[in-house]
Amino acid sequence: MNSSPRFLHMPSRGGPNTPRPITRPTLRYRPGMTLKLFIALLAMSVLVAAAMGAAARLSFTRGFLGYLNEVGVQRMQRLAPRLADEYREYGGWNHLRHSRRDWFRLMRPSSDDSGPPDTADLLPELTGANFRLGLLDADGQSVAGFPELTADALRQPVVMDGETVGWLALMPFQSLTEAADLRFLRQQRLASWFVGGAIVLLAAILAVLITQGLMRPVRGIAASTRRLADGDYSSRVDVATRDEIGRLGEDFNRLALTLERNEQLRRAFIADVSHELRTPLSLLRAELEAIEDGVRPLTQSSVKSLQGEVATLSKLVMDLYDLSLADVGALAYRMVSVDLVDVLDVTAAACRGRLLSRGIALDGPAAETPIVVSADESRLRQLFANLLENCQRYVDENGRVSISVSVEGLFATVDIDDSGPGVPQDSRQQLFDRFFRVEGSRNRASGGAGLGLAICRNIAEAHQGSIEALASPIGGLRIRVALPLAVPA
Structure with missing residues (x-):
């Protein structure tokens, strides 16, 4: 074995591995x-x-x-x-x-x-x-x-x-x-x-x-x-003329304003989602650590508590998934002729028990004849179930919820009234924004994540209808949903 020292052999000058000199690009005026x-x-x-x-x-x-x-x-x-x-x-x-x-x-x-x-x-x-x-x-x-x-x-x-x-x-x-x-x-x-x-x-x-x-x-x-x-979304241009360049400046300012608003909504959305996910995850982690350390025994009650937090997480994730599909227009709808009165009866029957558990009476819907609309029946049930779930969470105990349906022109109108508390007029239009709640707190005991009404608006608009918040004649909030009637064959 050759014991001579080894040298690092460099490639010969001009060889294939010789690094080529860096050529600077010629700047052309x-x-x-x-x-x-x-x-x-x-x-x-x-x-x-x-x-x-x-x-x-x-x-x-x-x-x-x-x-x-x-x-x-x-x-x-x-x-x-x-x-x-x-x-x-x-x-x-x-x-x-x-x-x-x-x-x-x-x-x-x-x-x-x-x-x-x-x-x-x-x-x-x-x-x-x-x-x-x-x-x-x-x-x-x-x-x-x-x-x-x-x-x-x-x-x-x-x-x-x-x-x-x-x-x-x-x-x-x-x-x-x-x-x-x-x-x-x-x-x-x-x-x-x-x-x-x-x-x-x-x-x-x-x-x-x-x-x-x-x-x-x-x-x-x-x-x-x-x-x-x-990334400077506050950038604006001064518009001094009314010609094509002036209109271009106005369009740029509108674009910058929209991007700035979207950036604010994006940051708020990420903060809200992280908060809504962090709360049940923190509770799950605390429960599991308590069971692992032997502080809390693994009983039916503890398992039920864990399942409740998992269900909250699952609902939040599903709501976010539905909103993301609605944003890209990928939420599936199968439009058929549906009896709106029947859908309201079925949904009210499913929610009546949870409302009565808080002492809230549910009246209606009161309609003598069928009202046929062109809609996806499962999405309509999701829409009205979300509205009644909001009533369960926010209406005072021993309160009242009333459902009424009528026909106005080419639209069927559904009014869901509650007895309170009411919502200030300047906050009613924001009720359908994501993560918005009137009280402004993030206390989960007072309600959900603030996505239910945003999903309701997407469903109503996908049916070529509308949804709005008004003052209720019985003291609280009225949610009015208008859906187009089915065209007779």
């Missing part, structure tokens, strides 16, 4: 809703401004060229009579073919002794329309003026004594070539760029303001949601 909304609003504003600028530029360019051409047409219309007079005076166009001076004489703005030249004649000279005018004879041959006339030239007939003796032709403006025109166009473009830049800047400012205004309540709701997820 993801733009938030604020930036996305800002970019969307700004991009939309820029596109609108660019479209409006392009449309304005195109419209202005075309309109300006159209204006120049219109000035030329008006110049031809005013010049045609002068040319007709010129033709009559010289008997033709030969003098214009060889004399540019006579042509420019005709092109000069007309004037008289009464004032300056006519503005309508000055505009063509200022806009350069005169230099694009040409004179054609009756056969369409060039006489004077602009020599490069094409087929698309605008024409105005020169008429003398009803006969066309020539044509005035204007070469239309296709683009701006004059320095003044180009300078004017550049000024308009610069003005358009300035206005467009101002619009974009204003749009950016408005986008920031709108984004901040819209996202501020959303960020508040998001922060409150995180607090709510961390």
